[in-house]
Amino acid sequence: MIVAFFRKALVAALLGVLGPASLAQAQSPDPLPSWSESPVKATIIDFVERVTTEGSDDYVAPQDRIATFDNDGTLWLEKPLYTQFVFVIDRVKAMSNKHPDWKTKEPFKSVLDGNTKKLLTYGEKGAVELIAATHSGMTTVEFNDIIANWLKTAKHPRFKRPYTDLTYKPMIELLDYLRANGFMTFIVSGGGVEFMRAYTEQCYGIPPWQVVGSAGQTQFRMWDASPALVKLPQLLFFDDGPGKAEGINHYVGRQPIFAFGNSIGDKEMLEWTANCEGLCFMGLVHHTDAEREYAYGPDSDVGKFPVELLEHAEANGWSVVNMKNDWKVIFSWEKPTP
Amino acid sequence: MIVAFFRKALVAALLGVLGPASLAQAQSPDPLPSWSESPVKATIIDFVERVTTEGSDDYVAPQDRIATFDNDGTLWLEKPLYTQFVFVIDRVKAMSNKHPDWKTKEPFKSVLDGNTKKLLTYGEKGAVELIAATHSGMTTVEFNDIIANWLKTAKHPRFKRPYTDLTYKPMIELLDYLRANGFMTFIVSGGGVEFMRAYTEQCYGIPPWQVVGSAGQTQFRMWDASPALVKLPQLLFFDDGPGKAEGINHYVGRQPIFAFGNSIGDKEMLEWTANCEGLCFMGLVHHTDAEREYAYGPDSDVGKFPVELLEHAEANGWSVVNMKNDWKVIFSWEKPTP
Numbered sequence: 001m002i003v004a005f006f007r008k009a010l011v012a013a014l015l016g017v018l019g020p021a022s023l024a025q026a027q028s029p030d031p032l033p034s035w036s037e038s039p040v041k042a043t044i045i046d047f048v049e050r051v052t053t054e055g056s057d058d059y060v061a062p063q064d065r066i067a068t069f070d071n072d073g074t075l076w077l078e079k080p081l082y083t084q085f086v087f088v089i090d091r092v093k094a095m096s097n098k099h100p101d102w103k104t105k106e107p108f109k110s111v112l113d114g115n116t117k118k119l120l121t122y123g124e125k126g127a128v129e130l131i132a133a134t135h136s137g138m139t140t141v142e143f144n145d146i147i148a149n150w151l152k153t154a155k156h157p158r159f160k161r162p163y164t165d166l167t168y169k170p171m172i173e174l175l176d177y178l179r180a181n182g183f184m185t186f187i188v189s190g191g192g193v194e195f196m197r198a199y200t201e202q203c204y205g206i207p208p209w210q211v212v213g214s215a216g217q218t219q220f221r222m223w224d225a226s227p228a229l230v231k232l233p234q235l236l237f238f239d240d241g242p243g244k245a246e247g248i249n250h251y252v253g254r255q256p257i258f259a260f261g262n263s264i265g266d267k268e269m270l271e272w273t274a275n276c277e278g279l280c281f282m283g284l285v286h287h288t289d290a291e292r293e294y295a296y297g298p299d300s301d302v303g304k305f306p307v308e309l310l311e312h313a314e315a316n317g318w319s320v321v322n323m324k325n326d327w328k329v330i331f332s333w334e335k336p337t338p
Numbered sequence: 339m340i341v342a343f344f345r346k347a348l349v350a351a352l353l354g355v356l357g358p359a360s361l362a363q364a365q366s367p368d369p370l371p372s373w374s375e376s377p378v379k380a381t382i383i384d385f386v387e388r389v390t391t392e393g394s395d396d397y398v399a400p401q402d403r404i405a406t407f408d409n410d411g412t413l414w415l416e417k418p419l420y421t422q423f424v425f426v427i428d429r430v431k432a433m434s435n436k437h438p439d440w441k442t443k444e445p446f447k448s449v450l451d452g453n454t455k456k457l458l459t460y461g462e463k464g465a466v467e468l469i470a471a472t473h474s475g476m477t478t479v480e481f482n483d484i485i486a487n488w489l490k491t492a493k494h495p496r497f498k499r500p501y502t503d504l505t506y507k508p509m510i511e512l513l514d515y516l517r518a519n520g521f522m523t524f525i526v527s528g529g530g531v532e533f534m535r536a537y538t539e540q541c542y543g544i545p546p547w548q549v550v551g552s553a554g555q556t557q558f559r560m561w562d563a564s565p566a567l568v569k570l571p572q573l574l575f576f577d578d579g580p581g582k583a584e585g586i587n588h589y590v591g592r593q594p595i596f597a598f599g600n601s602i603g604d605k606e607m608l609e610w611t612a613n614c615e616g617l618c619f620m621g622l623v624h625h626t627d628a629e630r631e632y633a634y635g636p637d638s639d640v641g642k643f644p645v646e647l648l649e650h651a652e653a654n655g656w657s658v659v660n661m662k663n664d665w666k667v668i669f670s671w672e673k674p675t676p
Contacts, residue, residue, distance in 0.1 A: 063545065140587050186547070197591045207401065208591025209524070209547060215588055220580035220606055227609045229587050236588065237574075242558035249478055249567050250553055250574065251589065253535045253546025268558055271565045 062182035067258035071189035091134035132233035190240035244269035400520035405596035409527035429472035470571035528578035582607035
């Protein structure tokens with residue numbers, strides 16, 4: 001009798017404070033609160049519910065719930081330049097006193113002159129040259145310290161915040177939601193693997209061995225009387241375009257059923273995911289919000305999203321996030337809109 | 339009163355059945371029951387207790403508890419030939435009707451003649467040639483099916499059992515023990531990564547992305563009107579000797595504090611582990627039991643364990659398992675000795 005009385009009183013009190021609808025919501029809170037009630041959000045939630053419901057035709061065992069995410073432009077911002085490219089520019093400046101020839105030698109000269117427009121005309125070949133010069137000749141431990149120190153001090157020119165603040169809140173919610181439903185989450189990015197590993201665990205909850213990226217070769221040898229891995233300028237793996245599908249097989253070793261990217265460099269990763277046996281989800285972030293972030297696509301130097309990719313996504317049932325409409329909040333540090 | 343009575347009765351009943359010593363043992367059972375009470379076992383347990391005791395000088399946070407294991411000769415048998423080499427021999431035989439030139443072309447001729455002694459004289463170069471010929475020209479999905487079928491049917495010539503039965507029980511207990519104490523366990527082996535991934539999850543509880551091995555290149559392209567990864571004969575990564583230290587950095591991305599190997603090819607992995615900041619454990623399996631398994635070492639074609647390695651281990655405090663004395667049981671299918 002006494003127990004029954006308290007139970008009734010408790011239910012009445014809760015209903016009084018929250019109302020019946022709020023009570024239902026409290027029981028199963030929105031897993032993606034920064035996402036507007038868009039078709040993309042509905043598709044994601046429907047997908048996760050189907051593959052995790054035992055007995056359903058679409059059920060997938062936990063060990064096969066593999067989700068892969070691009071990084072630049074998908075999990076964090078990539079404008080006006082890829083963050084790692086800003087790091088490379090800062091490294092060239094910091095190292096230039098030991099390389100007097102760089103003052104007259106391109107693409108180093110454009111970096112030292114601060115001529116980003118001219119620098120970008122050297123394209124991928126120029127980037128590779130700058131990366132090789134700044135990412136080699138030291139041990140892996142020394143290089144990791146250089147990255148960690150840079151991430152602590154560097155700030156984004158527009159948002160005046162550390163780059164690690166400029167991760168996308170809706171995507172971090174999505175990573176958490178997938179993991180809470182038994183998924184293993186991986187990054188599969190064209191970016192340098194060491195650069196990403198410096199912050200992926202802290203920012204995304206993704207440990208180093210679940211980060212696939214581009215990488216240079218190393219050499220195991222003695223360095224200051226201790227065994228060390230010395231970074232060489234030669235490329236070991238280039239993880240972009242078809243390299244993303246190849247990288248998933250080589251590093252993850254299992255077929256993904258969920259993948260998210262934002263540019264033409266992610267097409268093969270999404271095609272490889274779409275080739276899975278059962279239900280699968282392919283998503284692209286479309287940067288459409290010049291006010292809160294950036295609006296870009298077909299003609300962008302970074303994060304190129306040509307019209308053909310949009311058409312291919314529509315024709316194949318891939319989900320496209322319209323950032324302006326679909327995300328209530330963009331950055332991790334922002335307060336949600338009421 | 340009634341509750342107290344039942345509690346007393348329960349304790350009395352348990353003591354009556356088990357005796358006080360058994361009750362204590364039931365509360366903390368031996369985590370490594372297939373290991374004799376040897377110095378190696380004591381060192382392992384002491385190490386795990388130190389690094390997992392919060393407040394201890396040797397405490398290591400869970401995300402830094404990285405353990406790496408060689409595979410052939412460390413987690414499963416490697417005699418009389420590496421298992422993957424037996425697979426390669428069987429593949430050459432199965433594919434030979436489409437390659438009439440192999441009848442007269444070495445090292446294929448020695449395989450088809452069943453002349454293993456001559457075959458081994460072609461060394462690493464011969465092995466690479468056989469692997470390139472048998473591990474390329476098909477999709478990754480097709481190749482994984484070939485491996486899975488072979489593992490189901492092939493049997494070890496001496497033990498007359500599938501190779502996946504020939505994993506070492508003490509090492510599987512060790513993997514479980516480490517994981518129960520918050521460690522992440524990785525394989526770092528010279529063997530082919532696809533070959534290992536076919537059974538590591540089932541046999542060792544190690545998922546594909548925690549398996550580091552040697553690998554060939556792949557190419558993403560259309561194959562029978564679907565996107566596929568086609569295996570190429572070119573090498574992508576060779577994970578042996580110094581390659582093991584390089585591989586740990588590239589694939590795992592974090593410094594190990596625990597490593598186990600069994601041959602000269604594991605020396606650099608153990609040296610790299612020994613370079614960790616705090617307490618670390620380095621172990622080697624020495625094959626000393628001709629009766630229950632094999633006894634080999636300095637002069638072996640596989641699993642070479644030269645005297646210098648033994649001396650280096652002793653000089654540097656690395657633990658060496660004397661298989662004959664230190665392991666009560668060897669294979670997973672054996673009953674423990676009473």
